[in-house]
Amino acid sequence: MSGLRYQGGVAHAPGRLVRGVILGLVGAIFAVPIIAMIEFTLRRGLVGGYDLHRWTDLAQGGLTGEYSQVLVALGNSVGLAIGTVAIVLLLLVPTMLLVHIRFPGLRRVLEIVCILPISIPAIVLVVGLAPVYSVVARLLGSGVWTLAFAYGITVLPFAYRAIQANLDGVDVRTLSEAARTLGAGWGSVLVRVLVPNLRRGIFAGAFIAVAVVLGEFTIASLLNRTNLQTALVVVSKNDPYTAVILSLVALFVAFLLLLAIGRLGATRTPARTPALPTPTGAPS
Amino acid sequence: MLLFLALPTLIAVGTGFIGNDGGFTLDTVAALADPVVLDAFGSSIWLSALTAVVGSVVGALVCYALLGAHPEGALRSSIDSISGVLAQFGGVMLAFAFVATIGIQGMVTVVLRDTFGVDIFAEGVWLYELPGLVLPYIYFQVPLMIITFMPALASLKPTWAEANATLGGSARTYWLRIALPVLAPSFLGSLLLLFANAFSSYATAAALTSQGAQIVPLQIRSALTSETMLGRENLAGALALGMIVVMAIVMVGYSALQSRAARWQR
Numbered sequence: 001m002s003g004l005r006y007q008g009g010v011a012h013a014p015g016r017l018v019r020g021v022i023l024g025l026v027g028a029i030f031a032v033p034i035i036a037m038i039e040f041t042l043r044r045g046l047v048g049g050y051d052l053h054r055w056t057d058l059a060q061g062g063l064t065g066e067y068s069q070v071l072v073a074l075g076n077s078v079g080l081a082i083g084t085v086a087i088v089l090l091l092l093v094p095t096m097l098l099v100h101i102r103f104p105g106l107r108r109v110l111e112i113v114c115i116l117p118i119s120i121p122a123i124v125l126v127v128g129l130a131p132v133y134s135v136v137a138r139l140l141g142s143g144v145w146t147l148a149f150a151y152g153i154t155v156l157p158f159a160y161r162a163i164q165a166n167l168d169g170v171d172v173r174t175l176s177e178a179a180r181t182l183g184a185g186w187g188s189v190l191v192r193v194l195v196p197n198l199r200r201g202i203f204a205g206a207f208i209a210v211a212v213v214l215g216e217f218t219i220a221s222l223l224n225r226t227n228l229q230t231a232l233v234v235v236s237k238n239d240p241y242t243a244v245i246l247s248l249v250a251l252f253v254a255f256l257l258l259l260a261i262g263r264l265g266a267t268r269t270p271a272r273t274p275a276l277p278t279p280t281g282a283p284s
Numbered sequence: 285m286l287l288f289l290a291l292p293t294l295i296a297v298g299t300g301f302i303g304n305d306g307g308f309t310l311d312t313v314a315a316l317a318d319p320v321v322l323d324a325f326g327s328s329i330w331l332s333a334l335t336a337v338v339g340s341v342v343g344a345l346v347c348y349a350l351l352g353a354h355p356e357g358a359l360r361s362s363i364d365s366i367s368g369v370l371a372q373f374g375g376v377m378l379a380f381a382f383v384a385t386i387g388i389q390g391m392v393t394v395v396l397r398d399t400f401g402v403d404i405f406a407e408g409v410w411l412y413e414l415p416g417l418v419l420p421y422i423y424f425q426v427p428l429m430i431i432t433f434m435p436a437l438a439s440l441k442p443t444w445a446e447a448n449a450t451l452g453g454s455a456r457t458y459w460l461r462i463a464l465p466v467l468a469p470s471f472l473g474s475l476l477l478l479f480a481n482a483f484s485s486y487a488t489a490a491a492l493t494s495q496g497a498q499i500v501p502l503q504i505r506s507a508l509t510s511e512t513m514l515g516r517e518n519l520a521g522a523l524a525l526g527m528i529v530v531m532a533i534v535m536v537g538y539s540a541l542q543s544r545a546a547r548w549q550r
Contacts, residue, residue, distance in 0.1 A: 022345050247376075
């Protein structure tokens with residue numbers, strides 16, 4: 001009766017019914033606005049009824065004329081996302097591991113520094129970033145890519161929390177000591193032992209970073225840079241139907257993109273992973 | 285880090301203290317006592333707290349429901365992706381979505397009106413005002429909770445459950461005595477993240493309401509872009525300062541809570 005219930009390797013997981021009810025209910029509520037968006041794009045205006053003409057028009061016309069800037073904006077956003085993830089992961093992961101293993105005393109400091117940006121809203125940051133960017137523009141040009149630095153800051157707390165949550169659940173110190181005892185250098189400890197163990201947190205962090213950057217509106221709009229979101233608002237002002245269609249497409253593409261990133265993290269692992277993966281000598 | 289975080293913050297806060305003649309003044313900070321500004325702060329805090337609590341409870345429930353799902357299975361990965369999209373990608377698009385859903389001609393509005401005879405806007409159109417922000421905000425708070433809380437829930441060790449079972453504990457004692465205390469810091473941390481997220485959120489509100497400024501970020505926008513409030517150019521700085529003060533209070537509360545809750549860990 002008080003026995004241990006296992007499901008998928010996790011103790012005390014909810015039963016099928018409970019899970020179905022919770023996910024079904026929340027899922028249904030969350031589906032409504034998306035369905036409403038689709039319904040909206042199918043409307044035939046004052047005549048009433050539904051057809052696909054707005055979608056076919058857009059597909060035939062393509063993103064030309066007034067919509068061509070959406071493509072440019074999309075390119076800007078994707079480039080920024082890649083740059084931001086690279087900056088954050090290359091700096092944050094080694095720093096966090098180093099602090100965790102070698103300088104545990106600095107943990108609180110690192111946490112405060114990393115969480116600080118959420119206590120400074122983007123809208124506040126913009127007030128101060130405007131003068132900074134006028135200097136940056138003079139030194140590096142006013143290219144959109146310079147926003148990657150600002151985005152790196154806004155993404156920091158999210159990436160930190162994702163990685164830290166994973167770090168707390170893994171005994172990094174013992175793992176690294178074990179690997180060192182077996183003759184591994186710091187480089188291979190990092191790449192072959194720690195990063196694979198932390199992959200869930202790292203990928204969660206990358207997830208959030210990409211989504212944050214692709215969805216960023218505040219800084220770009222108030223600093224007069226063009227990215228996907230600001231372009232969509234411009235389009236929505238004179239053609240709401242097209243804006244909603246593009247939003248739906250963008251949401252779907254973003255969904256696929258994140259799914260692909262998630263898959264990337266999953267393919268390197270065996271089909272069934274224990275809750276705490278143990279590092280083995282298997283070639284990575 | 286210094287260039288893109290510290291400096292902008294200092295400038296933002298600093299301009300709050302600089303008067304029109306370039307000297308140090310407290311006049312612009314005094315503008316924070318303006319009833320309109322105070323109202324905006326009140327609304328912002330109320331909105332953020334409400335959506336953070338609802339979002340974190342619903343989000344934690346979803347995380348619990350996902351606990352047994354295979355971490356790399358289709359269910360988990362699609363929910364992870366959907367959450368990522370909605371939590372951080374949404375912004376402007378969520379505003380479009382809710383105009384299409386509960387706008388004046390939105391799907392739900394029309395269905396409720398024509399089929400059930402319920403006019404949700406009987407007392408005026410509230411979508412473009414403060415109450416209208418609650419639903420879109422919850423719509424991005426729940427997914428954010430799922431993203432931030434799931435790793436914590438997934439790091440519960442099976443050995444703890446085994447120890448609990450060995451000592452004769454039930455599922456109830458496992459959740460109440462082991463999982464809950466261990467998860468409390470993560471939960472509170474996520475709750476706080478949600479509050480901060482809502483408090484500083486700008487895109488959805490900006491896309492939804494083009495007139496008026498019921499919450500602080502929108503007031504900063506109008507202060508930055510408006511040309512009508514002559515002689516108060518640094519109001520944006522003062523508002524920014526006010527926001528940072530609120531966030532600082534939240535952060536102090538958070539670290540106090542967390543150091544208390546961290547006693548239960550390890």
